[in-house]
Amino acid sequence: MSDDRLDANRAVSTTPPRLSIEIVTLVPEVFTSFLQASLLGKAVASGLIAVATTNPRDFAPGRHRQVDDSPYGGGPGMVLRPDPVAAAIDDVENRRGRAHRLLLSPSGQLFDQKCAADLAARGRIMLICGRYEGVDERIAQLYADQAVSIGDYVLAGGEVAAAVVIEATARLVPGVLGCGESVVEESFSAGRLEFPQWTRPPLFRGLGVPEVLLS
Ligand code: SAH
Numbered sequence: 001m002s003d004d005r006l007d008a009n010r011a012v013s014t015t016p017p018r019l020s021i022e023i024v025t026l027v028p029e030v031f032t033s034f035l036q037a038s039l040l041g042k043a044v045a046s047g048l049i050a051v052a053t054t055n056p057r058d059f060a061p062g063r064h065r066q067v068d069d070s071p072y073g074g075g076p077g078m079v080l081r082p083d084p085v086a087a088a089i090d091d092v093e094n095r096r097g098r099a100h101r102l103l104l105s106p107s108g109q110l111f112d113q114k115c116a117a118d119l120a121a122r123g124r125i126m127l128i129c130g131r132y133e134g135v136d137e138r139i140a141q142l143y144a145d146q147a148v149s150i151g152d153y154v155l156a157g158g159e160v161a162a163a164v165v166i167e168a169t170a171r172l173v174p175g176v177l178g179c180g181e182s183v184v185e186e187s188f189s190a191g192r193l194e195f196p197q198w199t200r201p202p203l204f205r206g207l208g209v210p211e212v213l214l215s
Pocket of ligand 1: 103104105106107128129130131132133134135148149150151152153154155156157158159161
């Protein structure tokens, strides 16, 4: 009912996707161009990566389909209700199976390269995006396998954080990067940062390239 496959124009592929990503979000349009562009777009179009968004608003009761409500105990702002989020997750999993569920949250575990590698190996992940002042705590308790933060700052919603997780994770899926690009010898993969790099021209605004690289 609320389901949007973002890989609608993917080539007919007989092999299942290497990574299937379910996004639970109130603002699916955030992902549209992001998932169509560049290498990630190609991976989605070829069926290597499958992505679908599901909107909790489609599962909210009443004519106004209200998904937020004021916090118990008072305080500013609104909280995302647990029932439409839970219904969205249940609906997705009833149709396509259980996923490793991540809740995007500023108080979650800090997302890093190791976490990206772990997710890339799981095959099927779900990213649950909060909005407003956050999601009712019972979603964290009843549904989240893991809560992940992309850094010590507060975003307006989990969508951009989910995009960060998707981009870092997808490029580790075999076949996603163009040939010649490597995920083995790069920053964080061997516990170090990548060396500086140079390309043409050999002289740029008075700065050259280390002699040893030119020979
Ligand atoms: N009131 C909360 C912030 C809510 S921000 C607090 O003070 O902690 C609204 C939503 O944005 C959150 O539910 C979460 O999904 C997302 N979000 C905000 N900052 C984030 C971060 N650093 N990493 C991951 N998700 C984040």
